[in-house]
Amino acid sequence: MSNTDAAAGADTKLPKEIWVLVVSAFIVALGYGIVAPALPQFASSFGVGLTAASAVISVFALMRLLFAPMSGRLVQKLGERPTYMSGLLITAASMGACTVASEYWQLLVFRALGGIGSTMFTVSALGLLIRMSPPQGRGRVSGIYTASFLIGTITGPLFGGVFARFGLRVPFAIYTVALVVAAAVVFVALRNSRLAAPETDSGLQTMTLREGLRAPMFRAALASNLATGWVIFGVRIALVPLFVVTALEGDTAATAVALTVFAVGNALVLLRSGRLSDRMGRKPFVIAGLLICGLSTMTMGLTDDLVIFYVATAISGIGSGIMGPAQQAAVADVVGSGRRGGPLLAAFQMTSDIGGFAGPLVAGSLAEKLSFEAAWAVTGAIMLLPILLWVVVPKGIRPGSAGPEPDERTDDVRGTDRERTEHQLPQGPTELGGERRGEPAREQ
Numbered sequence: 001m002s003n004t005d006a007a008a009g010a011d012t013k014l015p016k017e018i019w020v021l022v023v024s025a026f027i028v029a030l031g032y033g034i035v036a037p038a039l040p041q042f043a044s045s046f047g048v049g050l051t052a053a054s055a056v057i058s059v060f061a062l063m064r065l066l067f068a069p070m071s072g073r074l075v076q077k078l079g080e081r082p083t084y085m086s087g088l089l090i091t092a093a094s095m096g097a098c099t100v101a102s103e104y105w106q107l108l109v110f111r112a113l114g115g116i117g118s119t120m121f122t123v124s125a126l127g128l129l130i131r132m133s134p135p136q137g138r139g140r141v142s143g144i145y146t147a148s149f150l151i152g153t154i155t156g157p158l159f160g161g162v163f164a165r166f167g168l169r170v171p172f173a174i175y176t177v178a179l180v181v182a183a184a185v186v187f188v189a190l191r192n193s194r195l196a197a198p199e200t201d202s203g204l205q206t207m208t209l210r211e212g213l214r215a216p217m218f219r220a221a222l223a224s225n226l227a228t229g230w231v232i233f234g235v236r237i238a239l240v241p242l243f244v245v246t247a248l249e250g251d252t253a254a255t256a257v258a259l260t261v262f263a264v265g266n267a268l269v270l271l272r273s274g275r276l277s278d279r280m281g282r283k284p285f286v287i288a289g290l291l292i293c294g295l296s297t298m299t300m301g302l303t304d305d306l307v308i309f310y311v312a313t314a315i316s317g318i319g320s321g322i323m324g325p326a327q328q329a330a331v332a333d334v335v336g337s338g339r340r341g342g343p344l345l346a347a348f349q350m351t352s353d354i355g356g357f358a359g360p361l362v363a364g365s366l367a368e369k370l371s372f373e374a375a376w377a378v379t380g381a382i383m384l385l386p387i388l389l390w391v392v393v394p395k396g397i398r399p400g401s402a403g404p405e406p407d408e409r410t411d412d413v414r415g416t417d418r419e420r421t422e423h424q425l426p427q428g429p430t431e432l433g434g435e436r437r438g439e440p441a442r443e444q
Contacts (some may be wrong), residue, residue, distance in 0.1 A: 015132050018141060020189040021125055022148040024182045029149040029432040031178030033156015035171045037256040037410060044166040046104035055365030056111050057238040057323060061356030063115025064346055068353065072346035080124040080200040081190055085183045087120025094178035099172040126345050130332045138332045142325040143274020145353045147267055154263040161256030207335055209343040216284055216393045218334045222351045223329055223386035224286055229355030231297060235379045238360035247372050248306050261310050265317025274325030287390050289323025290383055298380030301373035
């Protein structure tokens with residue numbers, strides 16, 4: 001693919017259905033950001049320790065992990081759109097129940113139920129994005145989608161810190177409403193969309209997990225997504241509020257600022273890094289992001305100054321923003337537009353959920369038995385380990401392709417001729433490029 005092709009793909013108008021998912025992601029993230037500063041403290045209000053408070057985060061990830069295979073099957077049977085809306089409504093019901101929880105075990109159970117709904121709308125949204133995105137613009141779409149979520153998390157904690165002053169249950173009620181609104185937006189905007197309709201063409205092959213694991217880039221993406229779940233979606237949410245309040249003597253508002261500056265750093269680079277990964281390849285952006293995020297995370301426990309902690313948190317957010325779009329687009333490159341990738345998408349999500357489950361428990365235990373310094377050091381090291389897999393990713397899958405092709409490079413979108421190597425995946429039945437089953441993708 002030439003530089004001109006890459007540029008054209010990056011500038012292609014996106015289908016309106018993608019923008020609907022972007023708006024929905026923002027609404028969901030706004031509500032999530034409102035809850036995030038209050039959640040660990042709400043759990044602690046029931047008289048439990050740091051580990052038990054962190055478990056409220058972990059049980060959510062555990063249920064996402066356990067239910068991920070079922071979510072993939074629901075998508076195949078019902079289609080992405082119904083699964084997406086059902087997941088939002090299930091999560092909304094669980095958040096509403098958290099509002100009236102009177103004991104710790106009730107909060108734990110309700111959060112677990114929310115994890116089921118969360119994995120449903122996460123898997124289905126990723127499937128929709130891969131299926132509807134222009135192949136040469138996958139990094140761009142991933143960046144836009146993630147940025148919308150992060151803009152919500154930027155503004156959410158600011159409101160969350162204010163709402164929490166009226167009671168730790170108030171943010172949960174607001175999140176419930178936000179999820180219902182997001183489901184309504186998707187239902188109204190996509191109910192007549194052919195592009196977002198459930199797939200019914202049995203001629204499309206499903207890429208198996210075994211096939212996916214033959215691709216070094218997919219294996220590396222699984223490792224880095226495990227670290228992402230551990231550090232970004234697990235420890236950051238569970239440990240930052242506890243660290244700010246316990247070690248830095250801050251309050252709920254200070255916690256909200258810490259979560260917000262991470263999101264700001266992330267959002268500053270998301271869109272640009274996504275576009276550049278479409279042109280320059282996925283590998284350099286993932287490696288750079290892992291390095292920046294890992295090192296900055298390790299330094300968080302070395303300071304007792306709130307401002308310095310904010311700076312380290314912002315740098316960590318920048319690292320996460322650099323690697324996020326490229327990592328997700330790498331999985332889309334492996335799957336391609338002409339095959340269903342349910343097993344791969346479920347596995348990709350499950351690695352994040354494994355990290356999201358184990359990370360808070362390990363970090364909480366280290367903080368309780370050793371120190372916060374030890375907890376942050378181990379957490380940062382986890383983020384650095386996947387670099388070992390990414391540096392050895394060979395060339396073979398072109399950014400924007402519908403799977404690996406001969407004589408093309410994994411990380412050079414210019415398509416320099418290279419001999420195809422034995423690790424590459426077999427071709428899918430068709431090469432659809434920017435089209436779905438012979439029909440031009442609809443544009444906004």
